[in-house]
Amino acid sequence: MIKLLTATGKLTENFCIHLGLYASTFSGTVRRMGSGPWHLRMLLQQAEEVGVQSLPVVMLTALFTGMVLALQSYIVFHRFAAESLTGLVVSMSLVRELGPVLVGLMVAGRVGASFAAELGTMRVTEQIDALWTLSTDPVRYLVMPRLIAVTLMMPLLVVIADFIGIYGGYAISVHLLDQNPVVYLENTTIYMELEDFYSGLVKAAFFGVLIGIIGCTEGFNCKGGAAGVGTATTRAVVISCMSILVSDYFLTAWMFG
Amino acid sequence: MNNEAPRISIRGLCKSFNNNVVLEDIDLDLMPGHSTTVIGMSGTGKSVLIKCILGLLKPDTGEILVDGENWLSLSEHEHLLRMRRIGMLFQGAALFDSLKVWENVSFALLRQNFSNKAARERAIEVLEWVGLHDIADLMPAELSGGMAKRVGLARTICHKPDIVFFDEPTTGLDPIMSDVINRLIVRLHKGSGTTMLSITHDLKSAAMISDHIALLCHGRIHRIIPANELHSDKDPMLRQFVEGRAEGPINCSQWGKKIEEAMNR
Numbered sequence: 001m002i003k004l005l006t007a008t009g010k011l012t013e014n015f016c017i018h019l020g021l022y023a024s025t026f027s028g029t030v031r032r033m034g035s036g037p038w039h040l041r042m043l044l045q046q047a048e049e050v051g052v053q054s055l056p057v058v059m060l061t062a063l064f065t066g067m068v069l070a071l072q073s074y075i076v077f078h079r080f081a082a083e084s085l086t087g088l089v090v091s092m093s094l095v096r097e098l099g100p101v102l103v104g105l106m107v108a109g110r111v112g113a114s115f116a117a118e119l120g121t122m123r124v125t126e127q128i129d130a131l132w133t134l135s136t137d138p139v140r141y142l143v144m145p146r147l148i149a150v151t152l153m154m155p156l157l158v159v160i161a162d163f164i165g166i167y168g169g170y171a172i173s174v175h176l177l178d179q180n181p182v183v184y185l186e187n188t189t190i191y192m193e194l195e196d197f198y199s200g201l202v203k204a205a206f207f208g209v210l211i212g213i214i215g216c217t218e219g220f221n222c223k224g225g226a227a228g229v230g231t232a233t234t235r236a237v238v239i240s241c242m243s244i245l246v247s248d249y250f251l252t253a254w255m256f257g
Numbered sequence: 258m259n260n261e262a263p264r265i266s267i268r269g270l271c272k273s274f275n276n277n278v279v280l281e282d283i284d285l286d287l288m289p290g291h292s293t294t295v296i297g298m299s300g301t302g303k304s305v306l307i308k309c310i311l312g313l314l315k316p317d318t319g320e321i322l323v324d325g326e327n328w329l330s331l332s333e334h335e336h337l338l339r340m341r342r343i344g345m346l347f348q349g350a351a352l353f354d355s356l357k358v359w360e361n362v363s364f365a366l367l368r369q370n371f372s373n374k375a376a377r378e379r380a381i382e383v384l385e386w387v388g389l390h391d392i393a394d395l396m397p398a399e400l401s402g403g404m405a406k407r408v409g410l411a412r413t414i415c416h417k418p419d420i421v422f423f424d425e426p427t428t429g430l431d432p433i434m435s436d437v438i439n440r441l442i443v444r445l446h447k448g449s450g451t452t453m454l455s456i457t458h459d460l461k462s463a464a465m466i467s468d469h470i471a472l473l474c475h476g477r478i479h480r481i482i483p484a485n486e487l488h489s490d491k492d493p494m495l496r497q498f499v500e501g502r503a504e505g506p507i508n509c510s511q512w513g514k515k516i517e518e519a520m521n522r
Contacts, residue, residue: 037368121354129313130351133422134365134412135340137333 018217018239025139025217026209029147032140039145046149050111054157057106062161065098066090066168074177083179087188090169091162092196099162100154100200101248104207107154108240112215115146116236119219120229128220143220147212154208155201162200199255206251207244214240262325264289264420264452265310270319272305279305281476283319287420292446292453294463294484296498297473298507303456304348306473307422310454311345312336323420341365344418344451348425350409352397358384358408359393365416383411387441403434410441414449421445423455427462435462442466460487460499472498474507 073089119142122128131138166188173179215236222232263286270283279302287293295303308314310321312328321328328336352361360367362383363376371379377393384390387407397405406426413421426442427435439462446453446466457463463470467484472495482490488499497505 125349126347126351127353129308129311130345130347130353132313132337133311133340133343133345134368134416135337135343136364136368137337 021217021221022213025143025220026213028139029143029213032137032144033148037140039141042141043145043148046145047153049114050107050146050149051153051156054107054110054153055160057110058103058157058161059164061102061106062094062099062165063168065102066094066165066170067172069093069098069165070169070172070177074173074179083177084183084187086173086177086179087169087184087186088191090173091166091188091192094165094169095162095192095200096196097200097248097252099158099165100203100207101244103154103158103161103204104211104244104248105241107150107157107208108211108215108244109237111150112211112236112240113233115150115212115215116219116222116233117229119143119216120222120232123220123222124225124228138220143212143216146216147209150212151205151208154204154211158200158204162197202255203248203251206247210243210247211240214243261288263287263322264324265454266320266322267306267310268320268322270306270309270321271317272302272309272314273317278476280309280316283476283478285471285478285481287452287454289452290450291469292442292455292467293469293471293481294455294457294467295471295473295478296457296460296463298498299458301473302476303473304424307345307424307454307456311340311343311422341369341416342419344413344416344421346406346409346413346421346423346426348428350397350405352400352405352408352412354397356397357393358389358395358397358400361397361408362393362411362415364412369416379415380411383415384408386414387411388437403430403437406430406434406438407441410438410445414445414451417449418451420452420454423453423457423466425457425459426455426466427457427459435459438462439465463487474498 069090070086073086074083077083077085077089119128122142128138128142131141170181170184170188173184174181218232218236218239222228224231265287267283267285270280271278272280283306285293295306297303305314309316310328316329319329323339328339331339352358353364356364359377359380362380363371366376366379367373381390381393384393387410389404389407389411392400392404392408397408400408410426423442426438430438442453442455443466445451453466455463455466464484464487469481470484470487471481472479472492474494479494480490480492482492482495487495490496493506497507
């Protein structure tokens with residue numbers, strides 16, 4: 001019993017410490033955004049790394065998700081002769097839910113891991129300490145550009161993913177399942193409101209903040225050499241993915257509740 | 258030492274980690290233009306001492322006065338501004354992997370809004386000084402250990418600091434490269450009159466690059482002597498360290514016992 005209580009206590013303590021670290025990294029970074037230097041070169045480099053380099057994986061994920069959605073919806077709707085609603089289901093699911101969540105999970109795996117590994121390696125090889133001794137604020141130089149880049153790039157990636165996913169659904173419905181293209185496109189757009197689109201973008205930006213803060217904090221506070229970098233990277237991916245899925249529910253409940 | 262005011266004055270510095278006291282009531286003065294080396298066994302807190310001075314670790318108590326100003330009471334921003342007068346050579350050089358050699362060397366200048374051209378020119382000038390003029394466009398991953406250390410040294414002095422710290426400057430290098438690094442440090446010291454604090458296990462290096470040597474033992478500065486007296490000083494702890502004996506007043510019997518037990522198993 002005592003062992004169980006001790007383990008629970010340690011787990012709770014660890015959870016609180018990490019929550020505190022994330023909050024402190026976030027507040028410290030936001031506080032620095034009020035004034036320069038901005039390290040624009042670093043910001044552009046990160047934006048390219050997060051945005052452009054994530055495009056292939058995001059596009060592929062969105063394309064096949066759209067295609068699978070179309071196929072599954074068609075099979076179900078065919079049972080009660082409502083096949084024309086396929087386009088609506090594909091677009092609404094992608095724009096409101098699957099676009100931001102799937103892009104978030106992909107970016108968490110690719111970018112969150114890279115943030116944690118890169119900063120973790122810099123920590124254990126004393127490069128972060130070296131920045132300080134060269135009169136450079138490590139949080140401003142390393143964390144701020146990454147956080148801004150991932151927060152700005154996530155909505156852009158989601159917009160692209162939405163279009164590619166809807167196109168994937170269209171291609172399957174029209175070319176494979178012989179649906180009328182005009183009806184498909186009309187049903188895709190007619191019931192969709194701007195709010196559906198915006199809500200996805202808000203979610204994407206929020207997930208971007210989560211990925212940036214968790215990845216950078218895990219890397220920045222990494223300890224214990226190569227093994228520590230490995231642990232930090234794993235933690236960054238797992239915690240980011242879990243946070244995206246949990247916060248997605250609360251964001252949805254808040255926006256559409 | 259003379260009557261001049263110290264450049265860096267450390268008073269009653271204490272630092273512990275999870276109730277494990279590493280530094281206990283450290284008092285140390287670094288005089289302007291002097292080179293001091295702190296020697297001591299592994300794990301005695303030499304690196305912790307430098308990190309406390311640089312603001313990388315926060316001491317539990319004590320004062321760190323640089324030209325009379327207590328750096329422990331500075332804000333983060335003020336501390337960063339003061340770091341412009343500091344140079345630090347890390348044990349593993351700590352070069353930035355994503356930047357070219359010249360960008361590493363002139364990093365501090367680029368942050369101070371020097372133009373790329375001016376920063377590159379200064380970097381190449383300093384690289385020439387350490388005998389590496391033709392590697393400006395290489396990446397750190399392409400350098401050998403000795404080259405990385407010399408690039409680290411070039412980065413340390415590129416922005417002309419007036420206080421320089423060296424963390425194990427010759428560790429991991431072959432004897433010839435160690436001598437090259439030692440000579441460069443001596444040349445820097447004599448040429449610019451920089452105040453230096455080094456930490457090392459390498460007694461040859463310590464004798465060569467320092468004016469004074471301090472022995473850090475059991476968390477305290479046990480003794481400070483002129484570097485030329487390193488081999489003649491009669492202090493038992495210093496003798497044990499210089500002669501490299503396991504038996505003596507520096508208590509390492511616990512480790513010795515553990516090693517013996519492990520070997521017997």
